[in-house]
Amino acid sequence: MAVVRFQVAAVLAAFALCTAVSSPALAQRKYDTGASDTEIRIGNIMPYSGPASAYAAIGKAEEAYFNKINAEGGINGRKVKFISYDDAYSPPKTVEQARKLVESDGVLLIFGSLGTSTNGAIRKYMNEKKVPQLFVASGASKWNDPKQYPWTMGWQPSYASEAKIYAKYIMKEKPDAKIGVLFQNDDFGKDYLKGLKDGLGARAAMIVLEEGYDTSEPAVDEHVLKLKAAGADVLISITTPKFAAQAIKKAAEINWHPIHILSNVSASVGGVIEPAGFEISQGILSASYTKDGSDPQWNADEGMKKFYNFLAQYDPKANKLDAGVVFGYAAAQTMVKVLHMCGDDLTRDNIMKQAASLKNFEPDTLLPGIKINTAPDNFAPIEQLRMMRFKGRTWELFGDIISSELETLRAGNSK
The missing domain is CATH 1.20.5 (Single alpha-helices involved in coiled-coils or other helix-helix interfaces)
Known part of the structure; x- marks a missing residue:
């Protein structure tokens, strides 16, 4: 006994x-809807069709990156289930897809959805539901508003900051410029246009004509004709890829050769420059924060070696000339970094806490010296850019890295 x-x-x-x-x-081990011991469900909304379908490459690259992560064992042992839907760049459709992802698919968060007006249409819903709307693929300034919208965070530099850089460049290099602006007549274009005017300040009268177009229009040819007729000798294209390529072609067709500045979102070699034509794109200006996948200067770069290996193994059909592929890779890498930081606390609160705690993170495809930093009162992960000029078949960087406040940070490598 x-x-x-x-x-x-x-x-x-x-x-x-x-x-x-x-x-x-x-x-x-703490979980919210969309997370478990074995899985993390991530939602995404992309324009796989419609007027902004050139950006589909971003969603495809992100899916391929998560496939890579899963093949390597997942994130802290959990596999990513990436659910990506098409909204055709239509805000009502975005609302429909966001509700489906949150209420039917039960995702933990929505990551990297593209578009200013489209994400604007779901921001209130996401914040009311307290579901992270993380690393929005849009440079609108409004994504950096943690007090009013604590569940929404951008990723790329703001359009307004980029536009201010161009304003300073024009005032320095061509102080007597007559500026013509071709802009998309929505939140994206208006945010950018405001940044340009703020950058020009008292000299905003340098703008001789603002020509807005709607994404429902088949072409912007008539707008380009009006800008030339207004006497503009500087053309700023605040456009998405399809219309940026059209503007380049039309300007060449009518023998108009202004200083041409492209917004970063349309600076893709594969998505814009190549379709428009290399010969007629020489000398076009833009600014960037990512490396150019088409540029041989990065062939020996360790980060780009990883990127090229990724393409070969997980996304062999991707066009490395397409800036969207580089973008998608870096954005997905940032998302994975945050999820690793979360450890076994995969609650939505902790995801936002970790997303707001990034310190000097450098995805493989960002330009040297450009780093991701966030804080509880700073939801703008990337705030640095470099000017560049198209030459030959690639973009040539020049000048120093400039912060969103237009401060020179340091000189970078240039060819």
Whole structure:
């Protein structure tokens, strides 16, 4: 009988010890809808069709990157289920897809969805539901508003900051410029246009004509004709890829050769320059924060070696000339970094906490010296850019890295 009591006591003691040891580990595992011991469900909305379908390459690159992560064992042992839907760049459709992702698919968060007006249409919903709307693929300034919208965060530099850089460049290099602006007549174009005017300040009268176009228009040819007729000798294209390529072609067709500045979102060699024509694109200006996948100067770069290996193994059909591929890779890499930082606390609160705690993170495809930093009161991960000029078949960087406040940070490598 004493032996039996001893055995029972030993078993109970062992059980108590196991419970004591395992309880802290179990307690650390916290999940919200969309996360478990084995899976992390991530939602995404992209214009796989419609007027901005050139950006589809971003969603495809992100999916391929998550496939890579899964093949390597996942994130802290959990596989990513990436659910990406098409909204055709239509805000009502974006609302429909966001509700489907949150209420039917049960995603933990929505990551990297593209577009200013489209994301604007779901921002209130995402914040009311307290579901992260993370690393929005749009440079609108409004994504950096943690007080009013604590569940929404951008990723790329703001359009307004980029436009201010161009304003400073024009005032320095061509102080007598007559500026014509071709802009998309929506939140994207208006945000950019405001930044340009703010950058020009008292000299905003340098703008001789603002020509807005709607994404429903088949072409912007008539707008380009009006800008030339207004006497503009500087053309700023605040356009998405399809219309940027059209503007380049039309300007060449009518023998108009202004200083041409492209917004960064349309600076893709594969998505804009190559379709428009290399010969007629020489000398076009833009600004960037990512490396150019088509530029041989990056062939020996360690980060780009990883990127090229990724393409070869996980996304062999991708066009490395397409800036969207480089963008998607870096954005997905940032998302994975945040999820790693979350450890076993995969709650939506913790995801936003970690997203707002990034320090000097450098995705493989960002330009040297450009780093991602966030804070609870700073939801603008990237705030640096470099000017560049198209030459030959690639972009040539020039000048220093400039912060969003137009401060020179340091000289970078240039060819």
